[in-house]
Amino acid sequence: MSATSAPSGPAGTLAADFGPALQAATAAAGRQSYPAGTLYLVATPIGNLADISLRALHVLQLVDVIACEDTRHTAQMLRAYGIAVPASRLLALHQHNEQQAAQQVVERLQQGQRVAYVSDAGTPAISDPGAGLVQAVQAAGLRVMPLPGASSIITALCAAGVEGAQHSNGVAGLQGGWVFAGFLPPKGQERQQALQALQQEARPVVLLEAPHRIGALATALAVLGERPVTLARELTKQYESLSTLPAQALAGWLEAAPERSKGEFVLVVHAAPATDTTEEAVSPEARRILKLLLAELPTKSAVRLAADITGEARNALYAEALAEKAS
Structure with a gap:
């Protein structure tokens, strides 16, 4: 959802040598099976480069091609890890060309190549491109292997301290489930319908929002009244912050300090208060x-x-x- 940046000091310079990590990746993951003709979905960090798995580092070195949402961004990330990948091994696959690029991936897989797919940050095919690619690969009877890793959604949810919807008939904790709503429609009737659905949803709901729209979303969420909302901003980055307050107080809280509206947001709307479902x-x-x-x-x-x-x-x-x- 947001751009990946290196662990850094005040000047934003790389503060880690990933050479030992690459060696550890080979030692830990190198003897595992990585079938040819397989699409590898590789989760990448959402902000801190250290949040990469050893298996992801190994696969990014192993594959024949890396399909990616932004070739320039991915090339920069790979250089930070010390992985040398020529431009010819990078294939752009984003929301505007996913259908056509997916067919190129399928052709490469049919030739026996290994292909990795990475989005700009986090786990592909959730709020980023990748779902169409997976469908095309599966429709061709080819294998998809996911490599789990960083996710802004799970990161925010586990730090929000939410419990599931609680009713008089009993379900408590996240056993009752939660809902990922992603980015709400920006305006019009679709947005109003989404907000009405949110009011009626008793389970915790996870939303995503960009900095230029966070104020409008906070104002819209005021209809939830005292229902708690956790705002997770710039997760895993230098200025990460998590704050929980009533929905009706969000807009005023953001306006009180301009820096609170900067960065990428994950919002967790907590479960609705207990209601009688008898x-x-x-x-x-x-x-x-x-x-x-x-x-x-x-x-x-x-x-x-x-x-x-x-x-x-x-x-x-x-x-x-x-x-x-x-x-």
């Missing part, structure tokens, strides 16, 4: 409408339409639907 939480009329819809539609569609028609909470209607299905 039978009494749904009105008789809403229960009647839901029952009619369940007879004709899948559960999620029935709940969504019942919520739109009656204005009642989607979580309560969903719990009612589950009870109805079980009866």
Whole structure:
């Protein structure tokens, strides 16, 4: 999601020699199996170059071609690690050419080459390009091997201290799940619909935002009232910060200090307060409408339409639907 930078001092100069890391990568990962004709999805650091895995370093040296979101950015990262890769071994694959470049990757794999794919930072195919590439490779009957690593989403979520939605019928902790919403639509009806869905979602929600839009997003999230939101800014970088405060206070908090709006953001909207999902939480009329819809539609569609028609909470209607299905 954000550009990778080297661990640095005040001047921003490289503060580490990765020669020993490359040797360790060969020793630790070199004897493992790396089949030819395979696409390797390689997670790269989101800010601190030291957050690279030994297996990733080994694969980046091993493969015949490195497909990447930005060839200049990837070349700079490889140089920082001391990995010499000629320009002919770098293939641009980004959101504007993914379909065409994916076919080039497929052709290389069919020739028995090993190809790695890296996005500018983090794990490919999550909020960055890569999903279309994976689909094309799998459709051709070729193998995809993921190499796990840094992810701004998981990094923020684990540091936010969130618990899952808690109801009177019991689910607590992240066993109840969480939702990755990514970047909300920037404006218009789609944005309003996304915000309405966010209000109705009881589980923790992870959002991404750029610095030039963080103020507008903070203002929009005020509808969540006292619901806590953790703002994770510049994760793993020199000016990393994590702050948790009520949604309605976000905009004012950002405005109070201009530096708080600089950098890339991951926002974690904490779970909604405990709500009653017993039978009494749904009105008789809403229960009647839901029952009619369940007879004709899948559960999620029935709940969504019942919520739109009656204005009642989607979580309560969903719990009612589950009870109805079980009866």
